[in-house]
Amino acid sequence: MVALPASSRLRQQYEEQGYVIIPGLIANEEFEALREAAERTVERTRSGAWPYRRVVGKQFPPYGNDDPDSWGVQHVMHPDLGEPAFAKWYTSEGLTGVVQELLECPQENLQMELFNMLINPEKHNFALRWHRDDVKETATEEEEYNALDVWHYGVQWNTALYEDSCLYVVPGSHRTPRTPEQRKHSSTSEAPKDPMxxxxxxxxxxxxxxxxxxxxxxxxxxxxDYSRKRATLHATMGDTRAGASRARNILQHGLKWMKEDAFRETLNEKGKAMLNRLIKMQESVNADVEYSLTN
Ligand SMILES: O=C(O)CCC(=O)C(=O)O
Ligand SMILES: [Fe+2]
Structure with a gap:
C-alpha cells in the first residue's frame, strides 16, 4: 500500500469516520493566555455578568437565560467580553491550515462562523440527546440522506483546555441515515441514560x-458532569461554497453583533476577510431566524 502523507490521512479519517483528533493547534506560548481568558470568561458567566450562555435545561438554541447554571458560554470573540486571545487563536495559521486541509478549502473561501466555549455546570449534571446539529430527529430516511449529502462545506471542532470526555459520536454516521435501532435511540427529546x-x-x-x-x-x-472541570473551545468554520446551506445552523445563535465595527476592529486583515464572507452569507438570506432543532 502507498503511504499517504499525514495530512491526507487526517482528511481520509475525517471523510470516512466523520471525526478526527489532532494535537498541537495551540502554540505553547498561547496555552496559558487561553486558559486565563477562559477562567475569566467562566467566572463572568457564572456570576451572571455575561448574558450569552447555554443554560442547563436547554439543549439547543434558543438557550434563553432562565436557569442559573450554565453549560456553555456563547460568543467568546464578542468585543464586550474583551478577551482578544480568542479571535487571535481562531484566525491563527495552524488552525485555519487544518480547516483548509480537512475541507480542501482555499484560504479565500474561509468563512468565520461560531466561536463558543463548553464548560461544566456548577451544580447540576446535564446531557444532550443523540442528535445531528442540523437534521431534525423526525426526518425521514430520504430527508436525512439529502441533508447529509450537502453537508461538506464546514467543520466543527472542540479543543480541550482540560481533558474532556463529554462527547460521544457514531463514527461514519455523517454519511448514512440512521438504522431503525439508531433511530429508536435518537427520536426522543430525553438524553440517554447510557450513551453507549x-x-x-x-x-x-x-x-x-x-x-x-x-x-x-x-x-x-x-x-x-458538574464535578469534572471542562473548558473546551467549541467552534465552526465554513467554506463559502456552502452558499446559504449553513445559514440556519449558524445564524440561529444570533450573530448580529458580528456586523458591528466594534467587532471588526478587533480583527487582523485575515480575520476581517473571513468575517466579510460571513456577512455576505448573512445578507443573502431572509433575516428571520429559524432553529435547527427543538428543545
Ligand atoms: O458538548 C459537546 O461536546 C457537544 C455539544 C453539541 O453537540 C451541541 O452543542 O450541539
Ligand atoms: Fe451537537
Missing part, C-alpha cells in the same frame, strides 16, 4: 491541547 447503548457509539476523549474536528451532522450526544 446507541449502536456504534464511541466516547471521544481529548487531552488538554487536543482538538476533535467533526462533521456536525454526525450522530452525537454529550454528558456533563
Amino acid at each position: 447503548n446507541m449502536p456504534g457509539a464511541i466516547q471521544v476523549t481529548i487531552k488538554a491541547g487536543e482538538s476533535v474536528f467533526y462533521n456536525s451532522n454526525i450522530l452525537h450526544c454529550a454528558t456533563y
Whole structure:
C-alpha cells in the first residue's frame, strides 16, 4: 500500500469516520493566555455578568437565560467580553491550515462562523440527546440522506483546555441515515441514560491541547458532569461554497453583533476577510431566524 502523507490521512479519517483528533493547534506560548481568558470568561458567566450562555435545561438554541447554571458560554470573540486571545487563536495559521486541509478549502473561501466555549455546570449534571446539529430527529430516511449529502462545506471542532470526555459520536454516521435501532435511540427529546447503548457509539476523549474536528451532522450526544472541570473551545468554520446551506445552523445563535465595527476592529486583515464572507452569507438570506432543532 502507498503511504499517504499525514495530512491526507487526517482528511481520509475525517471523510470516512466523520471525526478526527489532532494535537498541537495551540502554540505553547498561547496555552496559558487561553486558559486565563477562559477562567475569566467562566467566572463572568457564572456570576451572571455575561448574558450569552447555554443554560442547563436547554439543549439547543434558543438557550434563553432562565436557569442559573450554565453549560456553555456563547460568543467568546464578542468585543464586550474583551478577551482578544480568542479571535487571535481562531484566525491563527495552524488552525485555519487544518480547516483548509480537512475541507480542501482555499484560504479565500474561509468563512468565520461560531466561536463558543463548553464548560461544566456548577451544580447540576446535564446531557444532550443523540442528535445531528442540523437534521431534525423526525426526518425521514430520504430527508436525512439529502441533508447529509450537502453537508461538506464546514467543520466543527472542540479543543480541550482540560481533558474532556463529554462527547460521544457514531463514527461514519455523517454519511448514512440512521438504522431503525439508531433511530429508536435518537427520536426522543430525553438524553440517554447510557450513551453507549446507541449502536456504534464511541466516547471521544481529548487531552488538554487536543482538538476533535467533526462533521456536525454526525450522530452525537454529550454528558456533563458538574464535578469534572471542562473548558473546551467549541467552534465552526465554513467554506463559502456552502452558499446559504449553513445559514440556519449558524445564524440561529444570533450573530448580529458580528456586523458591528466594534467587532471588526478587533480583527487582523485575515480575520476581517473571513468575517466579510460571513456577512455576505448573512445578507443573502431572509433575516428571520429559524432553529435547527427543538428543545
Ligand atoms: O458538548 C459537546 O461536546 C457537544 C455539544 C453539541 O453537540 C451541541 O452543542 O450541539
Ligand atoms: Fe451537537
